[in-house]
Each structure stands twice: as structure tokens, then as C-alpha cells.
Amino acid sequence: MGLKNVIQPRLPAAPDEYNQQYMEQLISVLRLYFAQLDNASPAVFASQNVGTTDVVTALTCAQPNFSVPGQFVVSLPTQADLANLRAGDIYYDTTAANVLKIKV
Numbered sequence: 001m002g003l004k005n006v007i008q009p010r011l012p013a014a015p016d017e018y019n020q021q022y023m024e025q026l027i028s029v030l031r032l033y034f035a036q037l038d039n040a041s042p043a044v045f046a047s048q049n050v051g052t053t054d055v056v057t058a059l060t061c062a063q064p065n066f067s068v069p070g071q072f073v074v075s076l077p078t079q080a081d082l083a084n085l086r087a088g089d090i091y092y093d094t095t096a097a098n099v100l101k102i103k104v
Contacts, residue, residue: 009033076100 065071077091085103
């Protein structure tokens with residue numbers, strides 16, 4: 001699963017000659033991009049090697065808690081969100097006692 005909240009940065013246009021301000025802007029943009037990649041994403045998976053295959057053993061789906069910066073609210077979409085989900089996304093089917101399902 002890709003990181004939905006991280007997009008590639010738009011890099012500033014390079015000047016013809018060396019320019020210190022340009023280099024500072026470029027480094028600042030890249031630093032921000034790498035910090036976004038390093039931070040926790042909405043979905044975190046842990047896998048465990050079982051024989052010759054990896055098995056997903058832990059799954060956390062969280063979204064930022066905007067009222068408390070730095071904290072996350074754990075949630076998963078439900079079947080009500082099915083139309084907005086991509087194939088392979090995980091959701092709760094609340095009509096079947098919160099059965100965890102994968103959209104196909």
C-alpha cells in the first residue's frame with residue numbers, strides 16, 4: 001500500500017549558475033519530503049516469515065487526530081465506504097458483526 005498523504009515535491013527551477021538561495025530552497029523541500037516519508041503513515045504493517053512466505057501479522061490503520069497534533073485515531077472504513085475503496089483495501093463489514101474484509 002502506498003503512502004496516500006505523501007506526494008512528490010515540486011522542485012524549484014534550477015538557475016543557470018550556482019545560487020545559494022536556490023540550494024537552500026532545494027534542500028528545504030527535500031528535507032520536508034524525507035520527513036514526511038519517515039513519519040508514521042495511515043497504515044502500518046508488520047510481517048513475519050512463516051516458512052517461505054511472509055504473513056501479515058499486525059495491521060494498524062490510523063489517521064491524524066487534528067485536535068491533538070502528533071496523535072492518531074485508529075479507524076478502518078466500513079462497507080458504507082466501499083464505493084471509495086480500491087481493490088485490496090481493508091474494511092469492516094458492520095452488517096456481519098464487524099467482519100474484516102478486503103475489497104476485491
